[in-house]
Amino acid sequence: MDKKTVSTIAYLSRLSLNEENGEKITKDLENIIKFVDQLENADTQNIEPLASPLEKTAKTRNDEVTAKNRKETFLERSPKSNDDYFLVPRVVE
Amino acid sequence: MSIQFKTINELSHMLKNKDISNKELIEETFSLIDTNTHLNAFVTLNKDASLLKAEELDKNPSSLALAGIPVAQKDLFCTKDLRTTCGSNMLSSFIPPYSATVIENLENAGCISVGKTNMDEFAMGSSNETSFYGNVQNPWGDKLVPGGSSGGSAAVVAAGIVPAASGTDTGGSIRQPASLCGISGLKPTYGRISRWGMIAFASSLDQAGPMARTAEDCALLLNEMCSHDHKDTTSLDEAIPDFTKDLNLPIKGLKIGLVKEFDLSKLDNEVVKVFEESKKQYESLGAEFIDISLPNISLSVPTYYVVAPAECSSNLSRFDGVKFGKRCDDPKDLEELYIKTRSEGFGDEVKRRILIGSYVLSAGFYDAYYKKAQQVRRLIKNDFDSAFKQIDVIMSPTTRGGAFEEGSKGDDPIQMYLEDLFTIPANLAGLPALSIPNGIVDNKPIGLQLIGNFLEESKLLQVAHNFQISTDWHKKTPNGDVKS
Numbered sequence: 219m220d221k222k223t224v225s226t227i228a229y230l231s232r233l234s235l236n237e238e239n240g241e242k243i244t245k246d247l248e249n250i251i252k253f254v255d256q257l258e259n260a261d262t263q264n265i266e267p268l269a270s271p272l273e274k275t276a277k278t279r280n281d282e283v284t285a286k287n288r289k290e291t292f293l294e295r296s297p298k299s300n301d302d303y304f305l306v307p308r309v310v311e
Numbered sequence: 312m313s314i315q316f317k318t319i320n321e322l323s324h325m326l327k328n329k330d331i332s333n334k335e336l337i338e339e340t341f342s343l344i345d346t347n348t349h350l351n352a353f354v355t356l357n358k359d360a361s362l363l364k365a366e367e368l369d370k371n372p373s374s375l376a377l378a379g380i381p382v383a384q385k386d387l388f389c390t391k392d393l394r395t396t397c398g399s400n401m402l403s404s405f406i407p408p409y410s411a412t413v414i415e416n417l418e419n420a421g422c423i424s425v426g427k428t429n430m431d432e433f434a435m436g437s438s439n440e441t442s443f444y445g446n447v448q449n450p451w452g453d454k455l456v457p458g459g460s461s462g463g464s465a466a467v468v469a470a471g472i473v474p475a476a477s478g479t480d481t482g483g484s485i486r487q488p489a490s491l492c493g494i495s496g497l498k499p500t501y502g503r504i505s506r507w508g509m510i511a512f513a514s515s516l517d518q519a520g521p522m523a524r525t526a527e528d529c530a531l532l533l534n535e536m537c538s539h540d541h542k543d544t545t546s547l548d549e550a551i552p553d554f555t556k557d558l559n560l561p562i563k564g565l566k567i568g569l570v571k572e573f574d575l576s577k578l579d580n581e582v583v584k585v586f587e588e589s590k591k592q593y594e595s596l597g598a599e600f601i602d603i604s605l606p607n608i609s610l611s612v613p614t615y616y617v618v619a620p621a622e623c624s625s626n627l628s629r630f631d632g633v634k635f636g637k638r639c640d641d642p643k644d645l646e647e648l649y650i651k652t653r654s655e656g657f658g659d660e661v662k663r664r665i666l667i668g669s670y671v672l673s674a675g676f677y678d679a680y681y682k683k684a685q686q687v688r689r690l691i692k693n694d695f696d697s698a699f700k701q702i703d704v705i706m707s708p709t710t711r712g713g714a715f716e717e718g719s720k721g722d723d724p725i726q727m728y729l730e731d732l733f734t735i736p737a738n739l740a741g742l743p744a745l746s747i748p749n750g751i752v753d754n755k756p757i758g759l760q761l762i763g764n765f766l767e768e769s770k771l772l773q774v775a776h777n778f779q780i781s782t783d784w785h786k787k788t789p790n791g792d793v794k795s
Contacts, residue, residue: 227666232628232649233665239662247667249723250667250725251667253612253616253728254613256610257614258679260610260686266689267686267688267689268689270741271501271502271515279541292634295405295634297635297638298638304634307645307648309644
């Protein structure tokens with residue numbers, strides 16, 4: 219786990235690390251990855267991965283409209299919106 | 312008559328006998344909240360609405376199971392029109408437009424949600440030290456942590472402010488704080504309680520559950536919290552029994568498994584002594600102990616620290632400053648909006664876990680970490696499946712010791728992660744598990760963990776209740792014994 223790897227995963231996570239916490243977090247990540255590396259020793263040949271303890275596929279339901287249009291309710295919780303849209307800085311020049 | 316340290320049943324009787332009105336009960340609850348502000352256990356109070364609901368109940372008495380009972384809700388559950396922060400700066404002004412199904416279920420049973428409890432940020436922590444809203448104080452001592460992540464919920468029940476609180480448990484977040492605060496707490500089978508409206512941390516592990524003074528009260532709460540919910544595709548469509556029905560059945564002949572791989576020799580002598588005493592207690596109740604082996608259980612913590620961060624990095628990508636929650640000031644473009652918002656909005660522990668998650672899911676490492684961890688997860692679940700062929704429940708300490716001091720785990724996150732050594736396996740396998748108080752060491756409560764087979768909450772609660780009708784550890788409080 220070097221600085222370059224950490225800055226790549228930080229970018230993938232859309233997080234920026236400053237000088238001060240960057241070094242500490244790099245060291246922590248290195249230790250955590252070292253800690254989880256003990257999984258290597260487990261014999262998992264021919265073992266199917268377990269993604270959820272229920273192992274049931276998601277249930278489907280009838281394709282019926284149940285939700286009401288609550289545009290206003292949701293837009294008013296946005297940090298920035300107009301009557302119809304969530305607003306963000308201009309993307310297309 | 313004081314309401315402090317009363318159980319749900321006791322308060323219900325007081326209300327029915329008109330020893331106290333609904334309004335008086337809520338007023339007294341808020342005066343207890345006022346005299347305990349040093350605990351820092353609440354992030355947001357719901358006083359006006361609570362008093363209104365109480366007045367309404369005085370006018371129109373209700374026969375609902377939990378009518379008028381004050382309950383504290385973990386600040387991870389969305390509550391309609393009541394601020395929900397999840398312990399984070401990211402959601403410091405978030406007012407949900409709807410309530411979580413489990414909150415609706417409790418309120419439909421007559422509960423009064425008096426406030427939202429403090430917690431580790433996004434439920435990531437075992438000491439309540441990662442909350443943006445400050446540490447929660449354990450009522451058992453100055454500078455002692457209440458555990459986490461449901462630390463505020465555990466503290467308010469332990470301080471006798473409310474008889475019950477909701478919690479969530481991803482790797483021990485109900486059971487570990489219950490243990491450190493001397494109360495009872497249950498994590499049900501994965502899927503028993505709907506996750507709709509619970510702010511997601513690790514979706515294949517998260518499960519809500521009750522925290523209360525007794526196993527009996529946990530059963531009363533669980534009766535109301537469970538439901539099949541079509542809004543949560545992992546919600547179980549199974550019969551929901553009356554969890555109080557079997558509480559008083561004797562446990563003669565019960566087979567209790569002791570996990571050989573849980574090395575208790577590394578624990579404090581006094582903590583081991585407490586565990587041995589509980590074994591004797593169960594023997595006197597007619598239970599039989601059987602040594603079992605869960606060969607892969609020592610890999611639970613590393614497995615968890617791949618699976619949980621991976622799911623968290625995916626779940627927390629929704630916090631981007633666009634649709635709800637915090638947004639940074641004056642971003643120059645969309646990318647800076649994302650990066651600055653997330654960097655300002657999340658604390659260090661949350662960032663650490665997102666980064667680990669992004670790392671183990673990234674191309675080139677996916678098989679070595681994420682897939683590998685999911686394979687080990689199956690091995691761990693298989694171990695439990697075999698064990699439950701010969702036993703009814705598994706018993707262990709809940710934690711390695713009592714409450715520790717703030718800051719005492721130092722700078723090393725792994726020391727904190729090991730706090731959940733005994734609790735994490737049940738989350739990986741999706742099994743129900745609970746913690747009940749079973750001793751005091753150095754004036755700090757100690758907890759006993761019981762893990763059950765799939766959907767066997769009734770049996771777990773029966774085993775816990777049998778312990779509580781024959782001992783009085785659950786009656787110990789920071790202010791001395793509760794008189795019954």
